[in-house]
Amino acid sequence: MFDKILIANRGEIACRVIKTAKKMGIKTVAVYSDADKHALHVQMADEAVNIGPPPSNQSYIVIDKIMDAVRQTGAQAVHPGYGFLSENSKFAQALHAEGVAFIGPPVGAIEAMGDKITSKKLAAEAGVSTVPGYMGIIEDADEAVRISNEIGYPVMIKASAGGGGKGMRIAWNDVETREGFQASKNEAASSFGDDRIFIEKFVTQPRHIEIQVLCDKHGNGLWINERECSIQRRNQKVVEEAPSPFLDAATRKAMGEQAVALAQAVDYCSAGTVEFIVDGDKNFYFLEMNTRLQVEHPVSELITGIDLVEQMIRVANDEKLAIKQSDIGINGWAIESRLYAEDPYRGFLPSTGRLTRYRPPEEIVTSDDIVRNDTGVYEGGEISMFYDPMIAKLCTWGKDRASAIENMRNALDAFEVEGIGHNLPFLSAVMDHPRFISGDITTAFIEEEYPNGFEGVELAYEDLERIAAASAAMYRVAEIRRTRVSGRMDNHERTVGSDWVVQIGEHDFPVSIEADKRGSTVSINDKNIRLESTWAPGDSLAVIDMDHGGPLTLKVGKVPGGFRIRNRGADMKVYVRHPRAAELSKHMLEKLPPDTSKLLLCPMPGLIVKVEVEVGDEVQEGQSLCTVEAMKMENILRAERKGTVSKVLAKPGDSLAVDEVIMEFE
Incomplete structure (x- = not known):
């Protein structure tokens, strides 16, 4: 077995590979750009080598720099992760020439299947149905x-x-x-x-279902079931699960056997993925083959118990697969949610900045439930504009799909991220969406269900009622703290009132609270709800046991007269007031946001690549105005309505902050 492995990648996948290598007793080497000097993967590795400036085309995808790091450290093998050089045959050739093992497929397989054009031709020649x-x-x-x-x-x-x-x-x-x-x-x-x-x-209304394959250098090939990856936006997967709620055993077997046959036709070895689009009649068509580890590989690991990274390392070490096709079953259900640094309320545009708070849910492994979080960041770290915006991959497992979904809901509720825009609210919304719950999903799910973009979640009245009861109990605890600090109380039970009105949006919930040493009983809408919690003022997360509807997990922030509460994708201000104050609050005027209708604002931190209009130009609705690059993606900004350009305040090459003005209109 190898003594030392270099990981030619960054972020969560580098951390993921390091974990398995450590488990196998293998030393690890990290590479990092100037922007990643303090990154988590650098901290986890036994050694680390700087490979240059932040842009990936000056660091992570420069083969010579990776090869220099290999020579400096004496690494015997390289795991490429995904992205960057993972499917670059020249990189694999360079390693081979150096006598260093590539933890991936041979050069011929990369060239044949890693290139989308060549792979489709080979698939067609092999009789595989293609688009x-x-x-x-x-x-x-x-x-x-x-x-x-x-x-x-x-x-x-x-x-x-x-x-x-x-x-x-x-x-x-x-x-x-x-x-x-x-x-x-x-x-x-x-x-x-x-x-x-x-x-x-482009096939409309398809499902994106992929088969995980694993082949060794001795002619053995396995298919390790499928993953459903249909929840996508901008062709980027957001939620994945294994197995698929759509496939039957016969279709699964046919897809698996075809995937292995295709892999073996090009002498493939290592882990790889054959992707298909599947129509409503379960007809499947070859899409492409990814000659690398996939982002969503954890869900396959969770339903099979197979460590795919370990298998890749063993295959690269010329070992035979120790498992047979008959050994591979499906145990339970697994779901992965990709946590991205992006603002779902701004069309999922990338967000950068410092993670002022990063508290993932506790990872657990029991016979009934698993919570796993693959991440490459930490609290206080920075989300850079130079790389992919994925922060973490939150995975849950349960004995069936409903259990896996419920575990994911609870884990998302407990996941705390502050300092940047992120898609946690959207992920929570997906978990509660009737179409997702039923498994009735296609790759058009997001554009069909959120045609005007994500605008948040409106909770059912019964959910608001539970939140109102919890907020009242928390507010009472906070009031006791305030009266103690002010010195206004000798006996706080008599000083702090018991009757309040909780206001959430347009809903008023009159409540009455009776407290004891263990918790509170809140009377609300002719119900008596018993609550117990260890929450204290200043805690950002409240886990509350309730005898109505089960436990409740709330993200809690302070606002004057109440709380900012986030739960199940909803973000709301909850006010707890004395009855008279609640009555008077109805007469308060709402503060309106400033008018930005005549401005083009930069929707994300990014680089101006191109400006396509000048002062005096008349523009039409939908016309391209400029292009902003952020996190390796180009975003075209278009006119929302007809108008005339009066000022252009940015030029190509300018780096802009979010909401910085690019141009003005008459």
């Missing part, structure tokens, strides 16, 4: 438009060397094809150092 498309290299936007018209709209523009949603665009007409072609080329060049583009038919 219609043009597999040749597309030279320019004019050719892209011509090909798109031949295929028929809508089409998918994809980077040949792509992955993780980078370099992908859906186009519904010629204008979007031109814009998407150039944006995809730019993203592909920036993320992978390869700007080749191909185009295929």
Whole structure:
């Protein structure tokens, strides 16, 4: 077995590989850019080597710099993680020439299957059903438009060397094809150092289901069940689960056997994933093969008990697979939610900054429940604009799908993140969505269910009632603290009142509280709700045992006269007032936000790549105004209405903060 492994990656996947290597008694080497000097993966590794400036094309995807780190440290093998150099055959060749093991497939398999164009041709030659498309290299936007018209709209523009949603665009007409072609080329060049583009038919209403495969160097190949990855936005997976709620045993077996046959046709070894789109009749079509570890691999591990990273290391060490196909079953259900540094209320645009608070839920492993959090950050760390915005992968397991979903709901409620925008509210909303609960999902789920973007969650009246009862009990505890500090009480039980009105939005909940040493009984709407909690003023998380509806977990912040409460994707201000104060509050005027209708604001911290209009230009609704790059993704900002440009305050190359003015209109 290897003595030392270098991980040619960063963030949570580097930390994930380090954990397994340590378990196997293998020393680890981290590489890091200047921006990652204090990153978690650097702290976890036995050694660390600086490889250059923050941009990945000057550090993490520069083969020579990784090779220098290998030589400096004497690493015997390299695990590439995913993204960056994980599917770069030149990198695998460089390692082979140096006598260093690549913990991944052989060069031939990477070239055959890692390249989207080549893999589709091979799949077609092997008789695998593939999506219609043009597999040749597309030279320019004019050719892209011509090909798109031949295929028929809508089409998918994809980077040949792509992955993780980078370099992908859906186009519904010629204008979007031109814009998407150039944006995809730019993203592909920036993320992978390869700007080749191909185009295929975009199949509407599909499910995205993938098969995990594992092959050794001795001719053995296994399929390790499937993962449902249909909850996506911008072609980026957000929620994954294993197994799929859609497949039956016969379809699963057929997909698995086909995936292994395709892998073995190119002498594949190591872990890999064959991706399919599946229609409503369970017809499946080869999409692509990822010749690497997938982001969502933990859900496969949780339902099988197989450590895929360990298997990759053993295969790279020329070991035979110690497991057979008959050993692989499906134990329970697993779900993964990807926590991103992005603002769901601003169209999921990237967010950067410092994690002023980062408290994941406790990781647990029992016979009934598992909570696992794969992460690469820590409280006080910084989310950089240079890399992928994923913060963590929160995974839960249960004996069945309903249990896994409930475990995820509770884990999301307990996950505390402050300092940046994040998608925790959206993830909670998905877990409670009727379509997700029923398993009736497609890759169009987000755009169909949130056509105007995510605008938060409105909780049911019964949920608000429970929150009102909990807030009243917490407010009473806070009032006792305040009266003690002020010296206004000798006997606080007599000083602090028992009758209050809890106001949540348009709802008023008159309550009466009776407290004892163990907790409180809150009378609300002719109910008596018993609450017990160890919450104290200043705690940001309240876990409350209730005899109505079960335990309740709330994220708690202070606002004048009450709390900011977050629960199950809802973010609300909860006021607890004396009855007279509540009555008078109805007459208070609401403060209106400033008018920004004549301004184009930068929706995220980013770099201005292109400005397409000048002062005096008349613009039409939907017209492209400028392009902002953030976290390796190009975002085109468009006019919301017809108008005339009066000022342009930013130019290409400018770095802007969120809400900084780019241009003004008359």
